[in-house]
Structures are given as structure tokens and as C-alpha cells.
Amino acid sequence: MGRVAGKKAFITGGAQGLGACFARMLAQEGAQVAVTDVNVAGAEKTAAEINARHPGAACAFAHDVTKKADWESALEGAAKAMGGISVLVNNAGVGGWGNIESDSFENWRRTFDIDVDSIFTGTQLAIPYLKASQPASIINISSVAGLIAHGQMLAYNAAKAAVWMMSKSIALHCAAAGYDIRCNSVHPVFTRTPIIDPLIAMGGGGAEGEAKLVRQIPMKRLAEPEDVGYAVLYLASDESRFVTAAEFKIDGGITAQ
Ligand SMILES: NC(=O)c1ccc[n+]([C@@H]2O[C@H](COP(=O)([O-])OP(=O)(O)OC[C@H]3O[C@@H](n4cnc5c(N)ncnc54)[C@H](O)[C@@H]3O)[C@@H](O)[C@H]2O)c1
Known part of the structure; x- marks a missing residue:
């Protein structure tokens, strides 16, 4: 039996990077997965690759997480395709670079729109589906940037810290309401996906840019x-049935310093 056999997972931002990897790993361990992304061609590609290995395990939906109507149609379509939704992975997100003097309010708002407000809207809309498929799990992808700050990551630091605390509040509400719906946050350090390309470029690009990131990580490699x-x-x-309101740091030790 797979570790997540019978689970029905809805994953945002699944066209590439972490979301695509989560979809592949969950399907490999027996879950059905709904892959959604504003990049619908990318989401369909991820789903097709999964279906080639696990026929019928994946479906894909066009979904801009900043749009309530997209959430409604993607959740409805996914629940219909999978026979419910028992896992919500709020993964879609954007980075951001700017300090309190240089950043624009437009960038601040856009970062919050995509990284934070989407989780409010989407989780609120998903709860009825999760209640119908208990035990259920909400997994919010925050970042080490939600736990430790950088002078040039004003909006991203604030957004990912909000995701961290929102996750605890959602978890406590679900527990108090008597739902078997857990909610936890995951905090990766620099991970090898396209989102870190601008950081590598700012550090001089290529091996030099990557080495500048790696130097900050005690385990001396990217995730x-x-x-x-x-x-x-x-x-x-x-396996995590008694784990809720917790944060999981996948960070090679960086936040311990
Ligand atoms: N890679 C890292 O170093 C790292 C570290 C910590 C946290 N994270 C977080 O992990 C998550 C995934 O990042 P990634 O590294 O895979 O980045 P990525 O840029 O490779 O993928 C992000 C995905 O989100 C999608 N997306 C962006 N805006 C969207 C929107 N409005 N609606 C729907 N989809 C949208 C993109 O199309 C893309 O497919 C993000 O929340 C990011 O903040 C990444």
C-alpha cells in the first residue's frame, strides 16, 4: 500500500518546481492529485507525466489563486474528478525583492495577493470539501523567510510569516470545531527550482551565484x-494524524544560527 493511498490532493502552483514535485511524489505513493496553476499548459504537462506512470491518477485545472471564481471552479472540478478532496497544498507563490525604501506598494500588494490572500480565500472555500473527506490535511508552503528576515525581502518576509501564523490559527479553529482537519506549514530554505534563479543571478550567476546561497546553509547545499x-x-x-499547528523547517540548519 502507498503511504497516501486513497488521499485526494489538490495542489496549487503545480506546473513546475515544488508543486510539480509534490504531485509526482504523492501520486507515486498512491494519491490522486489535482494539479492547478495559472500556467495551465504546465499543469497539464505535470498531470500527463504522472498519468503516464500512474494511469488516471492526475487531473489538471486552470487556476489563478488570486481569483475566487477560479478557486470555486477548480475545487468543484477536482472534487468531481477525484471523488472528493482530503489534502489541500497551498503551494503557489512568488518571490519578491525590495527593502522598506525601495519597494513599491504595488509589489507589496501583489506579493500578499498571491502568497497570503489566496490562502485565506482558497482554504475558506476548501473547508467544506475537506470536512466531507476527513481525516484531512492542509499544508501551507511558507519559507524560512517567514521565520528569519533579510533586509531586501520585506514583502516576502511579511507574507511568509503571515502564512506561518495563519496555519496555526486554521489548525486551532479546526481542532476546536471538532474537525479531523490538520493544518501545518512547511518552511524550505533555497530549493533548486526556477524561483531562485533571480537570487543566483544577483549573486553573479551560475556556480558563483549558487555558492553564495550555499555558504549561508550549515549543511552546505541547496535543498x-x-x-x-x-x-x-x-x-x-x-502518519501525521496527531500533528497540527506545527512548522516543518526543511532548511539544512539555517534557522538555528
Ligand atoms: N524554491 C525555493 O527556494 C523556495 C523556498 C521557500 C519557499 N518556497 C515556496 O514554495 C512555493 C513554490 O515555489 P517554487 O520554488 O516551486 O517556485 P516556482 O516559481 O518554480 O513555481 C511557482 C508556481 O506557482 C505558480 N503561480 C504563480 N502565481 C500564481 C497564481 N497567481 N496562481 C496560480 N499559480 C501561480 C507559477 O506559475 C509556478 O508554476 C512558493 O510558495 C514559494 O514561495 C520556495
Whole structure:
């Protein structure tokens, strides 16, 4: 039996990077997965690759997480395709660069729109589906940037810290309401996906740019998407049935310094 056999997972931002990796790993361990992204061609590609290995395991939906109507149609379509939704992975997100003097209010708002407000809207709309498929799990992808700050990451620091605390509040509400719906946050350090390309470029590009990031990490390497995927797999499975309101740091030790 797979570790998440019978689970029905809805994953945002699944066209590439971490979301695509989570979808592949969950399907590999027996889950059905709904892959959604504003990049619908990318989401369909991820789903097709999964279906080639696990026929019928994946479906894909066009979904801009900043749009309530997209949430409604993607959740409805996914629940119909999978026979319910028992795992919600709020993964879609954007980075951001700017300090309190240089950043624009437009960038601040856009970061919050995509990284934070989407989780409010989407989780609120998903709860009825999760209630119908208990035990259920909400997994919010925050970042080490939600726990430790950088002078040039004003909006991203604030957004990911909001995701961290929102996750605890959602978890406590669900527990108090008597729902078997857990909610936890995951905090990766720099992980090898396209989102860190601008950071590598700012550090001089290529091996030099990557080395500048790696120097900050006690374990002296970038995270691979699978390193984060194993946390998501655990949190999606019933192995984590008594774990809620917790934060999972996948960070090679960086936040301990
Ligand atoms: N890679 C890292 O170093 C790292 C570290 C910590 C946290 N994270 C977080 O992990 C999550 C995934 O990032 P990634 O590294 O895979 O980045 P990525 O850029 O490779 O993928 C992000 C995905 O989100 C999608 N997306 C962006 N805006 C969207 C929207 N409005 N609606 C729907 N989809 C949208 C993109 O199309 C893309 O497929 C993000 O929340 C990010 O903040 C990443």
C-alpha cells in the first residue's frame, strides 16, 4: 500500500518546481492529485507525466489563486474528478525583492495577493470539501523567510510569516470545531527550482551565484525539491494524524544560527 493511498490532493502552483514535485511524489505513493496553476499548459504537462506512470491518477485545472471564481471552479472540478478532496497544498507563490525604501506598494500588494490572500480565500472555500473527506490535511508552503528576515525581502518576509501564523490559527479553529482537519506549514530554505534563479543571478550567476546561497546553509547545499516533498508526503499521510499547528523547517540548519 502507498503511504497516501486513497488521499485526494489538490495542489496549487503545480506546473513546475515544488508543486510539480509534490504531485509526482504523492501520486507515486498512491494519491490522486489535482494539479492547478495559472500556467495551465504546465499543469497539464505535470498531470500527463504522472498519468503516464500512474494511469488516471492526475487531473489538471486552470487556476489563478488570486481569483475566487477560479478557486470555486477548480475545487468543484477536482472534487468531481477525484471523488472528493482530503489534502489541500497551498503551494503557489512568488518571490519578491525590495527593502522598506525601495519597494513599491504595488509589489507589496501583489506579493500578499498571491502568497497570503489566496490562502485565506482558497482554504475558506476548501473547508467544506475537506470536512466531507476527513481525516484531512492542509499544508501551507511558507519559507524560512517567514521565520528569519533579510533586509531586501520585506514583502516576502511579511507574507511568509503571515502564512506561518495563519496555519496555526486554521489548525486551532479546526481542532476546536471538532474537525479531523490538520493544518501545518512547511518552511524550505533555497530549493533548486526556477524561483531562485533571480537570487543566483544577483549573486553573479551560475556556480558563483549558487555558492553564495550555499555558504549561508550549515549543511552546505541547496535543498532539492524532494527534500521538501518528503515533508509534504508525511503531512498528507495519516502518519501525521496527531500533528497540527506545527512548522516543518526543511532548511539544512539555517534557522538555528
Ligand atoms: N524554491 C525555493 O527556494 C523556495 C523556498 C521557500 C519557499 N518556497 C515556496 O514554495 C512555493 C513554490 O515555489 P517554487 O520554488 O516551486 O517556485 P516556482 O516559481 O518554480 O513555481 C511557482 C508556481 O506557482 C505558480 N503561480 C504563480 N502565481 C500564481 C497564481 N497567481 N496562481 C496560480 N499559480 C501561480 C507559477 O506559475 C509556478 O508554476 C512558493 O510558495 C514559494 O514561495 C520556495
